Amino acid sequence: MGSIEGIMTGFQVAFSMQGILYVLIGVFVGTFIGMMPGLGPISAIAVMIPITFGMDPTSALVMMAGVYYGAIFGGSTSSILLNAPGVSGTVATSFDGYPMAQQGKAGKALAIAAISSFVGGTVSVVLLMLLAPVLSSVAISFGPPAYFALMFMGLTAITSLSEGSTIKALISAVVGFMVVTIGIDAQTGTQRFTFGNVNLLEGLDFLVIALGLFALAEVCSLVINRKDLSMENAHKLGSLRITKKEFKEMSGPMTRQSFLGFILGVLPGAGATIASFIAYITEKKIAKHPEEFGKGSIKGVAAPETANNAATSGAFVPLLSLGIPGSGTTAVMLGAFLVLGVQPGPLLMTDRPEIFWGIIASMYIGNVFLLILNLPLIPYIAKVLKIPRPLLISLVIMFSIIGVYAISFNTFDLYMLLLFGVVGFIMRLYAFPAPPFILAFILGGMMEQAFRQSLTISNGSLFIFVQEPIALTLLIIAFLSFIFPLIKLLRKRQA
Amino acid sequence: MRKLLFVFILFCFVLVTTACASESKETSGTDEKNWEPEKPIELVAPAGAGGGWDTTARMAAKVFNETGIIEQDIGVVNKPGGGGAVGWAYVAGHDASPYNLFVASPPIVLIPLNGQSEYGHEDFTPLANMIADYAAFAVAKDAKWDNLNELFEDMKKDPESITVVGTSSPGSMDHIQFVQIAKAAGVDISKIKYVSDQDGVGLTQLLNGSVDVFSTGVSETVEQVKAGTIKVLGVTSEERLEGEVLEDFPTAKEQGIDATFVNWRGFFGPPNMDENAIKYYEEKFKKLSESEEFAEIRKQYGWDEMYMNSEEYKTFLDKQKEEIKTLLDELNLSK
CATH class of the missing domain: 3.40.190.150 (Bordetella uptake gene, domain 1)
Incomplete structure (x- = not known):
């Protein structure tokens, strides 16, 4: 079988001096850009495309891939330290990473993020290498009903994403749903809630909402509570060392989420963001002490960080073996391939094995480099927290604004950012949790479209959701995860 | 530490200034006979x-x-x-x-x-x-239609059974290019079932059988046709295209449907x-x-x-x- 030969060629490419050099450049640029709040892999890759003109395609693509997973790897930094996610895939990391930092355990949180990113990245590359040729059939196995069921399953976790009032969590989610409908509706071409404003035609960007609700709202709270002594610890780095017990605790989520994240990454349209949320939710559901989540749980950092890196490798399956970009970032990657005269698709593996396997093999080295780069840097990066509070707050605001402006160079988005900052702050004042809002925003758009596509295909019959085995299975899981807590509650009452 | 912070800030300034540079004000065209760009x-x-x-x-x-x-x-x-x-x-x-x-x-x-x-x-x-680029209408390799006329015949008989997918929303390109050809073939275009898949997974939906026809650009189909996963029933150019694989795609015109889409x-x-x-x-x-x-x-x-x-x-x-x-x-x- 040519596969083994291909893998060998891949390693030859990846371990050549040139290969190693370009991987190093790629992951360095990627992780650095990822660390910047608001700057993600899309802008990083788009910036790199002109640089690669005239480069040897394999080296160029190995480098671009490095930028991509490097950005996801580094993206957790600003989520943990500043509650200002730079990449949508790391929003879930802030749920527990930021509380850890506030408890004076920033160093540990960053170390956990780095290690679980490494594990997720490496395990998924192994999976990618072993299974890439067969996985292309998995990538296309999801029809619209199955996508609907997947998103629906994710949504059953809304209430588990928040402490306190269930009603408030649901209200928050409903608002998230409403906000995601803004823009041109794909199925009819009608404008919804755009108020005739051309800037709203494509809806709101995820980062605008995430940075508003998290970073800016946090800034407001910091300013208001500036005399609050409970925050005393927030500028401490704490120990980097992860104890044996802690490592044991994170090994479960890391193993599970490497696989789950990878599979979700393989599905076009799902990707790192959805994978990280689903990872966070599942770990919380199966945890013995779910109440620790949201308050600085180690698992709560390890799970999404493992999953988003695993999903990033997974996303290479449809890209390389089908030529189908499953997300905005991989779409730009596809553009980069074409510029270099390489057409990804079913024939890439046989026509250009050095590229196909070279990229995959280079990811091993890339992940090792990322770990080596990130771990020793933690004490330096975490010193950001030592910056005096007023200066730090202004920096967060500045980075948020730059990040949002960099999405489409449109000042309108900045007003939206401010608006959501205010919304986020009001939500905090009245104890409406922000995560359900974000979750509904991420899943809602795709869920609605998949629902309506399904119904168009079935001429309006709802049976389409139970006829397809994948959809049916997912819906049953969703139903069970909804029912179980109720049964538990009833038993407790009887006892 | 200071250095790191400095680099951070410097990077941002570079970003902001380059972004602003592209917005700088214009001076209007000159009155000279032969205009030449000066910037x-x-x-x-x-x-x-x-x-x-x-x-x-x-x-x-x-x-x-x-x-x-x-x-x-x-x-x-x-x-x-x-x-x-x-x-x-x-x-x-x-x-x-x-x-x-x-x-x-x-x-x-x-x-x-x-x-x-x-x-x-x-x-x-x-x-x-x-x-000029052209549209292509693709179906799965084991689909029962081998040319556009067979497809359009079935669409006339039972419009509910066939779903067309494209990336853009109804009324936009992928939809209109299909409708234009279908209309020329005598299909009642108001009955065509069209779904839009903006995550760019229209091809996925064709490959897994969720939809029947994929309306897209010619170049998007080439790799899949080479790999034998889909077949192209027709393209919207006036004459056959040139190039490997492309030259095998029949035009709508040669199938007796008098319409093109550029x-x-x-x-x-x-x-x-x-x-x-x-x-x-x-x-x-x-x-x-x-x-x-x-x-x-x-x-x-x-x-x-x-x-x-x-x-x-x-x-x-x-x-x-x-x-x-x-x-x-x-x-x-x-x-």
Whole structure:
């Protein structure tokens, strides 16, 4: 079988001096850009495309891939330290990473993020290498009903994403749903809630909402509570060392989420963001002490960080073996391939094995480099927290604004950012949790479209959701995860 | 630590200043007979990086500068949003400036008709059309149809059983290109079931059998046809295309359906551009179109040559608008 030969060629490419050099450049640029709040892999890759003109395609693509997973790897930094996610895939990391930092355990949180990113990245590359040729059939196995069921399953976790009032969590989610409908509706071409404003035609960007609700709202709270002594610890780095017990605790989520994240990454349209949320939710559901989540749980950092890196490798399956970009970032990657005269698709593996396997093999080295780069840097990066509070707050605001402006160079988005900052702050004042809002925003758009596509295909019959085995299975899981807590509650009452 | 912070901040300043630089004010065209650009030209791709507009703009800019047809630097700027509407509004705001061009294709006719943009092609100065691309209608390799007529026969008999998928929303390109050909074949176009898949997974839905027909661009189908996963029932060009695999695709015309659809791509300037500047660009784009370097790029991406000067372009656009308006009226999508 040519596969083994291909893998060998891949390693030859990846371990050549040139290969190693370009991987190093790629992951360095990627992780650095990822660390910047608001700057993600899309802008990083788009910036790199002109640089690669005239480069040897394999080296160029190995480098671009490095930028991509490097950005996801580094993206957790600003989520943990500043509650200002730079990449949508790391929003879930802030749920527990930021509380850890506030408890004076920033160093540990960053170390956990780095290690679980490494594990997720490496395990998924192994999976990618072993299974890439067969996985292309998995990538296309999801029809619209199955996508609907997947998103629906994710949504059953809304209430588990928040402490306190269930009603408030649901209200928050409903608002998230409403906000995601803004823009041109794909199925009819009608404008919804755009108020005739051309800037709203494509809806709101995820980062605008995430940075508003998290970073800016946090800034407001910091300013208001500036005399609050409970925050005393927030500028401490704490120990980097992860104890044996802690490592044991994170090994479960890391193993599970490497696989789950990878599979979700393989599905076009799902990707790192959805994978990280689903990872966070599942770990919380199966945890013995779910109440620790949201308050600085180690698992709560390890799970999404493992999953988003695993999903990033997974996303290479449809890209390389089908030529189908499953997300905005991989779409730009596809553009980069074409510029270099390489057409990804079913024939890439046989026509250009050095590229196909070279990229995959280079990811091993890339992940090792990322770990080596990130771990020793933690004490330096975490010193950001030592910056005096007023200066730090202004920096967060500045980075948020730059990040949002960099999405489409449109000042309108900045007003939206401010608006959501205010919304986020009001939500905090009245104890409406922000995560359900974000979750509904991420899943809602795709869920609605998949629902309506399904119904168009079935001429309006709802049976389409139970006829397809994948959809049916997912819906049953969703139903069970909804029912179980109720049964538990009833038993407790009887006892 | 200080150093690190400094680098952080420096990086941001560079980002901000470069972003601002592209927004700097213009000085309007000169009165001289032969207009020449005196500063870098901004070429807007009203979409994100990596798409068709972006590619066309970047390739044109690259060849212009490398061959020296235009000496001034040409910077490509992405203005995504609203299917182009955000970029168009931006260029329209640079009234009469000969330094703000943009790349366009049929959506600039379609989107205003759908009521999604207040600006249409009449609001700009068409400079030159450069290339033509065509639509392809693909089905799974084991589908029961082997040509467009068989497909359209089934659509007439049982329109509910066949679903068409495309990337753009109804009334936009992937939908209209299919509808135009189907109508010529006598299908009741108001009954066509069309779903839009904007995550770019239309091809996935075709491969897993969720939908029956994929309406897309010719070049998107080539790799899959080579791999034997799909078959192309028809393309919308006048004559057969050239090139490996492409030459095997039957046209709708040769199947007895008298209709074509051209995905043209060309360059526009802001409204009220100076005559001399229009002349300048017409001439430069003609040179570009005739250059060997651009021919190479057309070949690479599978585009056809289709040069039109400003006047011809305008007439062509007006005619296309009429045709599409008729279709949209019939589909009840016209605004």
